[in-house]
Amino acid sequence: MPQTTSTPRRALLVLAAGLALPTASACSIDMNNQPLGVNNGAGSIGDDGAGDGGDGGDGDGTASAEPAVRVQLRRLTRDQYARSVQLLLGADTPVPDGLPPDAQDHHFTTVGTGPLPVSSFDVEQYETAAGTLADAIIDDEARRTALVGCDPAAGTCLDDFVDAFGRRAFRRTLSDAESERYHALAQGTASRFDDPWQGVHAVIGSMLASPNFLYIADIGEPDPDEPARRRYTSVEMASRLSFFLWGHGPDDALLDLAEQGGLVEPDAIAEAARDMLAAPAAREGMGRFFAEWLSTEAMAAQTKDPAVFPTADATVFASMASEIQHMVDHVVFEQDASLLSLLDTRTAFVDETLAGIYGMDAPAAGMTAVERSDDDPRIGMLGTAAVLSLTSRRARTAPTLRGIYVQQRWRCVELPPPPPDVDVELPDNPADEATPATMRELLEEHDTNPACATCHAVVDPLGLALEHFDALGRWRDQDLGLPIDDAGKLGEAEFHGLQELVAILREDPEVETCMVRHLYRFSTGHVEQADIDEPAIVALADDFAAADGRLSEFLPALVSSTAFRTFAEVE
Structure with a gap:
């Protein structure tokens, strides 16, 4: 014993x-x-x-x-x-x-x-x-x-x-x-x-x-097709594939295939990836990609000011994070739809807790799929209470944070940190203050401060378009008793509200390329370098478009690409 x-x-x-x-x-x-x-x-x-x-x-x-x-x-x-x-x-x-x-x-x-x-x-x-x-x-x-x-x-x-x-x-x-x-x-x-x-x-x-x-x-080993590069060995490819698609090391069957030399040729690698994506482990493994990209763990861990949101406890935030997971599972894995469909899906997932936030009838039990009507101002991932709450402060909305979330998570725009001598905190401006101001009015200083204007010009207009949603993601018609102006701007495109913003993002080529960048970074473990990796990103973006943004088609193309199978020889 x-x-x-x-x-x-x-x-x-x-x-x-x-x-x-x-x-x-x-x-x-x-x-x-x-x-x-x-x-x-x-x-x-x-x-x-x-x-x-x-x-x-x-x-x-x-x-x-x-x-x-x-x-x-x-x-x-x-x-x-x-x-x-x-x-x-x-x-x-x-x-x-x-x-x-x-x-x-x-x-x-x-x-x-x-x-x-x-x-x-x-x-x-x-x-x-x-x-x-x-x-x-x-x-x-x-x-x-x-x-x-x-x-x-x-x-x-x-x-x-x-x-x-x-x-x-x-x-x-x-x-x-x-x-x-x-x-x-x-x-x-x-x-x-x-x-x-x-x-x-x-x-x-x-x-x-x-x-x-x-x-x-x-x-790696010398690549006979590209002498300036090394290709990952068949056994190394087994680990690259399994950690990317499954989130853990290869099982015995994948190792058997690898040790027989079955993960060297691009077509064979793509075929193996299709088989792996059909396994239950793929939903869990790729779930980590979505959790980190969309920041669902932070959604579940957030808190609000109890004086302003007395019912916003841990149960509420757990439900918010759960809706995101259900939405990803539904759109990406069950419907096998484009990643871009996360932007404009009309399917919400609601339990008793979220029903109150969304102004819906509570479902009989558990998280339930609900189809939103075409005239519902709330749409897709950006319209979820999870995202709207995460990108707010404890007591009030934060258009800047909401704009940063859109630009960084959906367009891969690199934004520098604020200057060290700039106070980034805005007053909560409670409703009982003698002279309440809307968030748009509070942010006007960003337009006049040269240290702030350049960056805030690309984020604030996006977040201000979402001001009809409060810091818990609930719809509102007024901000502190004042009318809300939901006008926004992305580049030269002007719009009003969430629906019009989503329509612009859905057709924005930068969003497609951003999806590719995120998947490339997550799968390879490094951030692309402009002078080395950018041609691969461009080629993979074409593959993403050809796959109509569906992971079931794009991921086999990604893992069988030269960028994933090989690396540059170090002199």
Whole structure:
């Protein structure tokens, strides 16, 4: 039976793991100068201390003859870590708290977290999490039996588990040297504690604390079609596809396909992507893209001034975020419609809480689809209480924030931060004030202040067109008893209200290109550079238009593109 205390296991884990995680700010390494023991042949990015320390060569003790290239390392986000752990250990496996935090860049954690350096404290957090997960499996007879599938004391069961689990955890078959080291770790630990399950524990803990699990390593191979570029290997493509479309590492079937060389040619990659999009995991994995792009977690976490909105509690904001998820599922996955249809869909999702905000009859139970009439001034994603509330302040609307949301999330316009000496807070101007002013009047100062005018000219007119919706997203005819002017402007186009704004955005080519940019950034983990990636963005925008904005057609084109399959050789 397993030991009743985890203390010996934890001590053993720290000794066994011997992590060599990168702690510098650089996120790439030279294959011929390998602080992580990068393995050209096997794809290993480090010796995990499960044996003699490795040789840092090609996996069999010989030095690599391949020219030096840069190995791009991307750290798993917390969501990718959690989903990968549950793929490995079981969907109901509780993921430990206290992991190193993510960072967002251009809205996405895949962009912001990937290049983050890892501190010694982060290493300890990963080690602790790995030990906690190993404890959870070994201390639960049903879990450990389901995971291992045989008696680790019998025959080759323990060695077979090492190789099978290592393949899934490292997202590739273990090299001979790695297999030998982990076999020695498992057998040695089992012998030391006179318990084969302790050998299983040591392997789980060591592998989940390994950089081979915690990092996605893009090494690549020479591209015969484009000598100036390297293409990702078939096995690397399995990880690129699975983390993008599913949010976790590849399953055994995808690894089988990859190790047979089935993810090299563009047509084969596109076909694999179609199969992956048909799997239930795609809705969950791509759901992370929508959550970060649209900021649904912030929607659920917001608060309002209780003196102004006394009923706006956590339940209200949870319902708001839930409507966004239901809308995305309905438009993108159930209808297989264009991403742009999120702008002008007439289908709302309403529960008892949201019905009060929208002035509708409450549904019988739960979140219910409701079709809005053509003359309803509320339309699409921008008309949801979630977006309108998120882009407001605690007591009043914030046209500037609403305009920024439209420009950044839907048009990918880069806006500089406000000057440090400018006060960006506007007075709440409560209704009992002697001289109330509309938000449009309060924002007029932006037009006269040279430090503000340039940026606010491209955001304020968009948000002011939404002033008929208050800070909770409710319709109103007046602002503090004063009439509302919902005139707006986008470029040279003038309009009134949400419906006319949406009609302009629906035909705006910048919106289509912005969708492509967001998906490119989320999928590749980096922000495009004008002199390198922009031609690819233009070509992908054509693919997006040809697919009528449908993810089922565009994503296979994206992942089979040169931009996703290859990367520039570093001189």
